[in-house]
Amino acid sequence: MMSRHAGASARGGASSATPSDPTLSVAGLEELRLRDEVDQQSPAPKRNVIAVLLIALGVGFGTLMPSLVALPVVIARISPESKDVVLGSVLAVQAFLGMALAPFFGALSDRTTSRFGMRRPGIAIGGASIVSGLLILGIATNVPLIFLGTFFMAIGASVSGASSFAIIPDSFPDRSRGRILGFKALTGSLAGLTASIIGPMLLSNQLMLFGLGAAVLAICFSIALPLIRDRRLDRADVPRQSLLATAFGGYRFNPRSAPDFSWVFVSRFVFTLGLAFSTTFAVYFLTDQLGVTEQALPPLIALNSIISLGGTAVGTLIGGFLADKVPSRKTMILVASLLLASGAIVVATSSTTLMFFIGTSFITLSVGFFIPTDGALVMSVLPGGNKHAAKFMAIIGIADQLPRSAGAVIAPAIIALGAATALGGYPLLYIVGAIAALSGGLVVRMVRGVR
Template structure:
C-alpha cells in the first residue's frame, strides 16, 4: 500500500486523488489503493477501532430491536397479544428500510467523491441521523410513530453500516479477515449485552432508554471514521442510471453461486436468532411467568452469559479457521447448533434452564460470526465495488432482523395466542437447519 501513488505495477488512474484523505486519529497510516487487496497488516489499535465501531452501532441499534421497542410497547398496551402486535407493527417497516438502504448505502459509498473519502461521510452522517430517529421512537405516543421512527433508524443505520463494512474490506489484507471477523462478532455480542443491561437499568425512562445507547454509538462510530485512511475518487467511473440503480440491489447468484449461498446462510441464522430475540422479554414474562422488572434483569444476565461464551467461541473458532484453512464446516455446524439451542427454549421452565439455552446459543453464534464474515470476504464478486456487494450481503443481516418482528408477531399472537412460543421456536429451528445445509453447498471455500 502507499499514500502517494498506486503500488508498483499499477498505472496512474486519473479518477483517483493520489494524496487521498489521511486518518485524523492515530499515527499516519498508508492509504489503500482502490480495488486492490492490501498487502500489509493494519496495527492492533486500528483493529481496536473496528471493534469500537461495531460495538457502538450494535449498542445503539440492536438495543431497540431486542429489548427497548418491546418495553415501549408495554407502555402502550396491557395485554400480551396487543404488546406483541404493537412490537410487530413498529419493527416491520424497518424491513423495507433494510432492503433499500443497506445495498444503496454500499453503492453510494463506492461512488462518493467527497474529499473526506468514500466511506467516512456516510459512517458519520448515518449514525447521527439514526440517533435522531431513535429520539422519535422514544417520544412516540403510538405504534405508527414508532414504525416511522424505526424505518428511519434502520435506513440511516444501514447506510452507516454498509459504509463501515466496506471500509473493513478496503483496509485489511486477507490474512487479517479471520481474526477481524471474530473481533467484529465479539463486538456485536458485547454491544447487545451492554444494550440489554442499559435497558434493565433505564427501562422506566423511555428517553434515556433510547438515547443513551444512541449517543454512545454515534461517538464510537465517529471515532472509527476519523481513524480511516481513505482513497479519494475525483470522479465516478461508472454512470449512475436506472439500470445501475436496479442492479444495486442484486448480485447474480447464478454467476456468483457461492456468494448467493453465503447470503442465504446468513439470512436464515439471523432470522432464527431474531424470531426469539425480538420477543425475549415477552418469553420471560409469559413463558416463565416473571414480572417485567425481573424479566429485564434475567434477560440481561442471560445475554451476559451468551456474550461471555460467544467471546471464547469466537476467539477459538477464528484461530481454528485460520489454522486449518477451513471455514464453511465451522459456519454450517455453528448454524445447526444454534437452531438446537433455540428449540431447547421450548422445554425451559426455569430461569436456570433459560441461562443454559443462552450458553448453547452463545457458543454457536460466537463460532458462526468469527468465521462467516471471513468466508464472505473470500467470495466477494468485485473488490473495487465491495460496498455494493457487501451492501447486498448486509441485507441478509438486516432484513431478517426486521422481518422477525412481523413473522414472530404473527406466529406468537395468531397461533400462540400471545403466550405459546411453540410455533415461534420451531420456526427458528427449521430456519437454522436449512441455513446449515445451504452453507455446506458453497464450493469456493473449504
C-alpha cells in the first residue's frame, strides 16, 4: 500500500503511479483516478510557475552569454589559428556530457526520497556546478581550463535540467504546458538577450564576463528553490537496487514500446542538428565569409545576439500560445522547420551583413516557435505517463545534446569540404543545416497517437 506521500505531487501535479501499477489496490486505483480528475481541473500552482521562470532566468543569463558572446571571443584569443576546431570541440564535449549523463540524473531524480523533495536537490546541486564552471572560465588562460570550466557547466546543466524540466509534467496539465514552456523559453531568451547586450561591454574583463552570469544564476536559484512545491517520494515505494542498476535503468528504453515518443525523438534530433549547423559558427561566418574586421565585430555580435534572442522571444510567445490552441502540433513543428530552412538558405547566400541578419531572424523565430510546441508534444507522449517523467525528459534531452555534439565535430569537415568548392565552407554548412531542419519537420508526421 502506498504511503500518503508516495508519488503524490504538489497541488495541481500529477501522480507518480499509473493504473497499471500492480502494487495498487482497487481502492487505491479509485483514489488515483479521482486524484487525476482533480489534477486535470486544478490550476497550475503559481509558486511552481514562478520557480520555473526564475530557474530559466538564471540559466539563460548564466549560460547563453558564454555560448553567444564569450567563448568564441576568448577561444579566438587563446588559440587563434585553430579557433573553429577548439570551439567545436568544446561545444561537442559540453553537449556529449549533457547527453550522456542526463538520463542517469533523471533516473536519480525519479528515485529521490529527500525530505526536501524529488526535484529540489538536483536543481541545487546542478546550479552550484554551473556557477563553478563559469568561475573557472572567468580565469581560464589556456585551452585545458576552457575544457574544465565547460565540464563543470555540462555536469551542472545535466543535473539541474533533469530535475527542473520534470517539474512541468509533475505540476501542470497538458492544456497549459505549451504556454508554460513558451514563457519559460521567453524568460530564458530575454535573460540571454540582456546578457548579450551587456557581454560585449565586458570583453576586456574576462572574469566579469563569466562571473556576472554566475552571480545572477546563484541569486535566481536561491529564490526559486524555496518556492517549489515539490513531489515527495516515500522510501518504501522505491525499488531496492544498486546505484549501478539505477544508472543503467536511466538509459533503458525500447523504441518499439513507445513509437510516438521514438518518432518525436528522431524529429527533434534532426531539427536540432540543422540548428547546430546554422548557429554555432555565426561569428566566424561574419569574419571569414563576410570579411568583418575584429574592430567592427563587437557591435555586430551584440546585434546578432539581440536579433537571435529577440526572434526566439517572439517565436516562443506565438508558439506557446498556439501550442495549446491549434489542434495539430505536428503541423506547427513542420512550419518551424520550414522557417529554419528558409533562414539558413538566406544566410548561406548572403553577401552582406543585412542579408545575414535577415536569415538569422528567420532561424531564431523558428527556434522560438519550435521549443514550446515540441516540448508540449513530448510531454503528451511520455511512456508511462508521469511515473518516470524525469527519466524520459532526460532521454529526449539526448535529442538536443547529441546533435549539438555531433554537429560541432562534423561541422569543420563540412566547412573544409565547402572551402574546396566555389560555394565556400560556411555557406555549405548552412545549406546542410537547412536540409536537416526540413527533414525534422517531415519525420514528426510519423507520430500517430496525437495530433
